Amino acid sequence: MDIIHWLLDPFQFEFMQRALWAGLSVGSVCAVLSCYLILKGWSLMGDAISHAVLPGIVIAYVAGIALPVGAFVSGLACALLTGYIKENSRVKEDTVMGIVYSGMFALGLVLFTKVETEQHLLHILFGNMLGINDFEFLQTVIISLIVFAIIVLFRKDFLLYCFDKSHARVVGLPVVLIHYSLLILLSLTIVATIQAVGVIMVVAMLVSPGITAFVLTRQFSHMMWIALAVSLTSIITGILVSFYIDGATSACIVLVQAAFFITALTVSRLKNRARIKPRNHPLTTG
Template sequence: MDHIIHWFLDPFQFEFMRRALWAGLAVGAVCAVLSCYLILKGWSLMGDAISHAVLPGIVIAYVTGIALPIGAFASGLTCALLTGYIKENSRVKEDTVMGIVYSGMFALGLVLFTKVETEQHLLHILFGNMLGINDYEFLQTVIISLIVFVIIVLFRKDFLLYCFDKSHARVVGLPVVFIHYSLLILLSLTIVATIQAVGVIMVVAMLVSPGITAFVLTKQFSKMMWIALAVSLTSIVAGILVSFYIDGATSACIVLVQAAFFIAALTTSRLKNRARLSSGKNTLIAN
């Protein structure tokens, strides 16, 4: 028993591990809650689009000397607004528009990235640098995550009604346009906070895996949020511990743990469905 306790606690004797843990829990909580709405709304690809679209904003922010999160937020929000504008003014479907816009902006970011000569190692923006977060990045990540989390919790019913049935939300008097762009802004802010820890490439998994895992386990949205939170936070802790002991990439280990949770949830759901069907058949035969 003592060996197991030491296995869990020994890595967190180091300050950088404790900092990574708290930053990971902060982004994990907000990503879990937001992922439930993204799954319900069908915006999984939107998180992928914005996470890739922030790259040109980050590079431009570095060149101009402004804070990187400001550039990332501006670039991500531009992608979201541009996607909405093209969808509303053309016959092209939303997923197609997102594919075109985000791939174009990501390509622009890669071109700028390769042309910028810098002593700063910008690759952590792509792949994350969870164990190397400095004090400024830590505070920024925690504060942004906390703000987004509180807003989502306070207006969770309005967001739920909009994501579930936009027409009904409009009928009852909710400002659906304002809610639409509020969700996009919250998503952009979440991505800005998350890329400091897990990077652009892994952020989409953080925004999808907890919600989809909970979705296959329950049909009640309140339970879905609690399950997503549990999956996300557990994955953060387990991923950090695994990465410490195998000396692997922390963000990748976290995503792998989340993938394992999804596979386990999907398997459990299918076994329950089979058991329910078998029970129904037996009852029918008995009758």
Template sequence: MDNLIQWFSEPFQFEFMQRALWAGLAVGAVCAVLSCYLVLKGWSLMGDAISHAVLPGIVIAYALGIALPIGAFISGLTCALMSGYIKENCRVKEDTVMGIVYSGMFALGLILFTKIQTDQHLLHILFGNMLGIQDFEFIQTVTLSLIVFAIIVIFRKDFLLYCFDRSHARVVGLPVVLIHYSLLVLLSLTIVATIQAVGVIMVVAMLVAPGMTAFILTKQFAYMMWIALGVSLSAIILGILISFHIDGATSACIVLVQATFFMLALTFTKLKTRMTMLNEPSPATNTRTSH
């Protein structure tokens, strides 16, 4: 028992581990609640698109000497607006449009990345650097996460109705266009906050895995949000602990824990469905009982 307690407590004796934990919990919470809406709306690819599309904005911001999050936010929002405009003005499906736009912007970012002389900081944007997050980045990450989390919680019913049935939301008088672009802005802000910790490559898992895990476990949205929160925060804590003890990449460990939770939830759901089917009386048994 003492060894188990030490396994959990030892990493957080260090200040950089404590800072990584709080930053991870902040981004984990906002990604969890937002992922529920993305899964319900079918926007999982949108998170992937914007997370990759921020790269050219980050590189350009670095070259101009301005704050990287500003470039990331502008680039991500540009990707979202371009996708919406193209979808509204041609017959191409939304997932195809997003694939074209985000792959093009990510390719542009890679070209700029190789041409501009940079230090290791931009590599942290790609792969994350939760354990090495600086004071300014920590404050920025936590602040953005708390702002987005609060907005989502306050307007959760409006977002839910829009994601569930856009036509019904319009009928009851909700500003569906404003809600649509508000979700895109919140998604862009969340990605800007999250890439400081887990990086561009891993952020999509943070925005999909918690909601998907909760979605297969419950059909009630309120429970779905609580389950997603539990999954995301638990994965953050376990991922940080595992990365410390095995000396591995923190963001990768967090994503692997989330993937494990998803597989466990899927297995549990399958077993529960099978047990329910086995316990149900067969039609032939019902017929004999009625006679």
């Protein structure tokens, strides 16, 4: 009974219930999308776009328009600019992303120095899951549901593209459309997730579930289910831990995800070691 009370008592408060549902919604879409990002090798792309949305948010705030609009446009511009530079130069994609996202993040910080709203910047950087208002909550849930539905509906096309782009082109899939669709879905996911965990922690939400599942299984369908379980469990556990220790919710969630990854990696190594352990030959025993 004490355990049940420990689990349920925090959710008597409305702000905790709102944080829980917002976290579960972004956690679900991040878990599913992270599997494709890991398979495609786009982990750094999530980091790049999450930092690149800052100037768009500041400009949208100054212009008096919806912040998610500015964040989405800025993030998508980062992705398109990265692709353009990669296709028209000898620089590798990971190097281009490092330059582009660092430059756009620095631009956002410079722009923000002209806007005296320190609390607003902290909300963007670190998130405020427990203080999310009704509009942000509704926006986060709607965007997450839309992205989740699209990914599930076209999961086979995305899987083939991420696994083998050349084969996807041969079978007639519109690889260019799929490429930019993934970038748009990634940008939308980041816009939704920033409301909950902020710019700094969003990359962990987009990488940890997928990489944890990746080390535990070789089947993509199993990988998605494991990633989903890891992400949702981390959300619930992180919110509870943050409530009882009075800590940052997003940081607690990411720490739980890191613990899951370390545990999964340890289990995987032990299994591999047991599998390759040499057996004594019958003629040499005894």
